[in-house]
Amino acid sequence: MTTLGLLRIKVLRGINLVVQDIIASDPYVIVTMGNQKVKTRFIHNNCNPQWDEELTLAINDTNLLPIILAVWDKDTLTGDDKMGDAEIDIKPYIKMMMKLLDDDDQELFREEGRVVGIVEANKKMNCLVEESCIFWKNGKMIQEMHLELRNVKSGQVQIQIEWINNPLHSKLPTFV
Template sequence: MENLLGLLRIHVHRGVNLAIRDVRSSDPYVIVRMGKQKLKTRVVKRNLNPEWNEDLTLSVADPNLPIKLSVYDKDTFTLDDKMGDAEFDIKPFLEAVKMRLENLPSGTIITRVKPSRENCLAEESCIIWANGKVVQNMFLRLRNVERGEVELQLQWVDIPGSRGLHM
């Protein structure tokens, strides 16, 4: 843990227009992975537009590792069905955090990340200064599935005594 840079709080807000994996609906949950870490949201029953509103916190030691997100349909008697996956890069976000911006008006856009073939963004993602913190809102388009998006917000948490982002 001596290489810890800090914590990344991922607010898993909601899923939009997710795929049907049961008879008429799905029971979706999200798994977030970074390196060996794996975190999971609760299951929302019978909902293709679930609101998880859950915070998952990852310890960040290597900013080059992508964060992988998978959506699954919870099944009782069989293996849970995959409902798509996405991944995103936290480097642009960490660059914005490293700027150590202070005294900006809340809502100021620091950086915009455009959707591209290399990322899973469904629309432009803005990294903004909000209430004294750098946050990034993103809509991720799920891959390997017919449809669906997941809305997230990233927020950085500095840990006293960690290496921090002063590179």
């Protein structure tokens, strides 16, 4: 199976995560897509952790399986507790990348810091808390997401996603 590229997910921070232990939690994030699974380190005793960690998934198909972000509480003596999850919808991001192939839209991607797309928050369609901007920065297309965790009383996670091209695959644009 040919890898089209890599998806770099920068897990920035958690906001108002639920307390799982007596006064706080020891949260970490696991991101899964199909049989791929990557995770951050855990942050001790903090319901508003700053991870600032980059996780990477190989993308073999743009008709992706769901990408699930789950927050867990690290426990030493018992099993870890799930603190909620969210689906990362990268279809709008992939659609914007495909726009790069259209010669008429190339001008969109020449201006540094330019917003090239906006994804509206929609509780039925995505886990976004607020609209999500896709922008052009340092020759890369980046999307910032502020995700609401599901299956939990409270909690949000902020992430950024970025595509890393496989130079051996020509169907997707090369960013320069």
